[in-house]
Amino acid sequence: MSIFTTESPFESNDEHRLAAFDLSSIIFHDGLRRGASRASNRSTWALESSAGTDIYHDSIEDLHRLLKPSGWRLVFVDGQPRLVHPGGKLSFTVSSGINVGSANMRTPRTRKKGAATRNSLAAIDLSPSLFGDKEAETAAHSAEVAESAPFYLLLCERVTRGSNGLALEFSRPAGMAEGGSVNQWRDRIAVAYLSIEGDIETFGKPDNGDDEFDVTVEPR
Amino acid sequence: MFNPSRLRLARLRLGLSLTKLASESKVSLRSLTEYENAKREPSDDSLRKLADRLRVPASFFEREPIDPIPVAAASFRKLSKATIGRRDAVLASALLTLEFFDEVEQRFKLPTPNIPTLDKLSAEEAAELVRNRWNLGDRPISNMLHLLESKGVRVAALNHEYGDIDAFCFYRDAVPYLFLNTSKSAERQRFDAAHELGHLVLHSEVDMEISTSKEREAEANAFASNFLMPAGAVLNQLMASASIERILKARSFWKVSAMALTHRLHELNLLSPWQYRSTCMTLSERGYRSAEPGGLVPETSQLLRKVVYGSGASLKVREAAAALDVEPDEVRSYMRYLVPVSA
Numbered sequence: 001m002s003i004f005t006t007e008s009p010f011e012s013n014d015e016h017r018l019a020a021f022d023l024s025s026i027i028f029h030d031g032l033r034r035g036a037s038r039a040s041n042r043s044t045w046a047l048e049s050s051a052g053t054d055i056y057h058d059s060i061e062d063l064h065r066l067l068k069p070s071g072w073r074l075v076f077v078d079g080q081p082r083l084v085h086p087g088g089k090l091s092f093t094v095s096s097g098i099n100v101g102s103a104n105m106r107t108p109r110t111r112k113k114g115a116a117t118r119n120s121l122a123a124i125d126l127s128p129s130l131f132g133d134k135e136a137e138t139a140a141h142s143a144e145v146a147e148s149a150p151f152y153l154l155l156c157e158r159v160t161r162g163s164n165g166l167a168l169e170f171s172r173p174a175g176m177a178e179g180g181s182v183n184q185w186r187d188r189i190a191v192a193y194l195s196i197e198g199d200i201e202t203f204g205k206p207d208n209g210d211d212e213f214d215v216t217v218e219p220r
Numbered sequence: 221m222f223n224p225s226r227l228r229l230a231r232l233r234l235g236l237s238l239t240k241l242a243s244e245s246k247v248s249l250r251s252l253t254e255y256e257n258a259k260r261e262p263s264d265d266s267l268r269k270l271a272d273r274l275r276v277p278a279s280f281f282e283r284e285p286i287d288p289i290p291v292a293a294a295s296f297r298k299l300s301k302a303t304i305g306r307r308d309a310v311l312a313s314a315l316l317t318l319e320f321f322d323e324v325e326q327r328f329k330l331p332t333p334n335i336p337t338l339d340k341l342s343a344e345e346a347a348e349l350v351r352n353r354w355n356l357g358d359r360p361i362s363n364m365l366h367l368l369e370s371k372g373v374r375v376a377a378l379n380h381e382y383g384d385i386d387a388f389c390f391y392r393d394a395v396p397y398l399f400l401n402t403s404k405s406a407e408r409q410r411f412d413a414a415h416e417l418g419h420l421v422l423h424s425e426v427d428m429e430i431s432t433s434k435e436r437e438a439e440a441n442a443f444a445s446n447f448l449m450p451a452g453a454v455l456n457q458l459m460a461s462a463s464i465e466r467i468l469k470a471r472s473f474w475k476v477s478a479m480a481l482t483h484r485l486h487e488l489n490l491l492s493p494w495q496y497r498s499t500c501m502t503l504s505e506r507g508y509r510s511a512e513p514g515g516l517v518p519e520t521s522q523l524l525r526k527v528v529y530g531s532g533a534s535l536k537v538r539e540a541a542a543a544l545d546v547e548p549d550e551v552r553s554y555m556r557y558l559v560p561v562s563a
Contacts, residue, residue, distance in 0.1 A: 040458040043489035160461035196458055197466060203457075203473040213366035217526040218329040219533035
């Protein structure tokens with residue numbers, strides 16, 4: 001069931017709020033563009049889940065690549081990959097959703113989520129580290145930070161009517177429906193719409209020119 | 221000496237029945253029938269009347285006989301009964317165009333025909349193989365007419381009075397000929413040219429019987445679609461669920477009509493049936509079914525331009541007309557919109 005809001009949940013300074021986390025719409029767009037493009041090349045012969053898988057796998061990879069130089073770490077929590085802020089301000093992962101984005105007054109909802117997200121919404125009792133060496137300790141520390149830091153979802157919804165692209169928002173889950181989908185949020189930050197319609201380099205002038213074929217005609 | 225087949229040829233090319241020619245030339249139907257059946261020769265007066273009405277000099281009737289183009293040799297879409305007369309007219313005009321190309325060939329060395337015969341392959345496989353053999357990669361075809369001419373196809377315009385016939389092709393003495401309706405949009409002509417190339421590649425060994433034309437036409441369309449818009453490239457252009465604006469950009473890139481591209485996207489499952497229908501409806505509302513707003517300038521013939529305006533030797537329209545015993549306008553009609561002709 002959709003929950004309606006009469007006022008926009010987003011704020012005019014959302015880009016500043018992202019900046020406070022050392023993030024931005026541009027970073028998200030750069031991380032999501034490849035997967036979104038690949039998803040947009042899927043024909044209806046592909047599995048129904050292929051487009052979502054493209055976005056998920058490519059964006060985790062590309063966001064990791066983009067954020068790693070700034071000290072972000074990729075950590076797995078109950079099998080869920082999360083990017084953890086170098087200062088422990090937050091962790092996040094990518095998730096598909098519906099009713100995503102500022103143009104929609106409905107509350108977004110994810111598909112059924114697994115243990116990692118469920119545990120993040122519950123009170124967390126951290127288990128002691130099983131690792132002894134320094135690297136393992138660091139990994140364990142990152143995992144602890146990932147579990148203890150505020151957990152956000154980079155919500156993506158494919159838009160295939162009108163301007164082809166992704167509706168986005170960066171939101172912190174607050175509660176789940178009985179079926180396991182996240183449908184309550186304690187913080188929602190708007191992320192600019194990612195249009196892949198504007199990606200028209202593929203329609204640039206071909207390099208073969210207008211007249212590459214010579215028809216040889218010689219007087220006898 | 222009077223040649224009956226020449227009279228019939230001159231009559232058919234204008235789409236005239238014996239009855240109509242009799243009434244318009246003031247030569248009796250009985251006499252006309254006897255002339256065409258070689259029962260007797262026309263008087264000088266009758267010959268002059270017929271020449272006037274048929275827009276040829278009287279000397280035209282004394283030229284050597286020429287083998288007609290069998291209907292089964294040329295690719296035509298299934299035609300209505302009313303169109304069959306127009307088809308015969310188009311074939312008669314084409315026969316005269318062959319004489320024009322004979323004249324050209326006597327003065328110029330033209331590209332040697334090099335069209336592969338791939339009648340054992342599917343249309344999709346054949347289109348891909350032809351692209352490979354001609355080193356076209358998966359780029360847009362920059363100029364379909366020049367490509368075909370460079371591969372030895374002789375391209376001419378078909379009579380514009382017969383707008384319901386888009387194009388046809390056939391082999392004569394191992395030379396491929398393509399006749400295009402050059403009054404259509406550039407994109408339509410390019411597709412027609414690719415469609416006819418499909419016939420040359422896939423169907424050159426079979427008779428073009430009208431009873432089986434539907435399958436052949438579907439194959440030639442599939443060939444054209446694959447040849448002009450190769451699947452591998454289109455599937456890499458973010459065209460899934462493409463918007464109208466994106467389709468219009470892509471059709472300019474591939475140099476095809478918006479409708480042809482939309483159909484191709486549907487073929488490649490990049491548009492769902494619903495999206496396909498709604499896109500077609502929107503394009504139709506915007507005038508893309510009957511025309512191609514913002515489309516290309518039609519392609520022209522490089523071969524004929526070099527023949528008519530070559531820096532060295534050239535063949536002027538009047539010279540060609542005199543050599544063929546036809547009016548200059550007749551020769552101009554073979555090249556209509558393919559090359560600017562006033563010579």
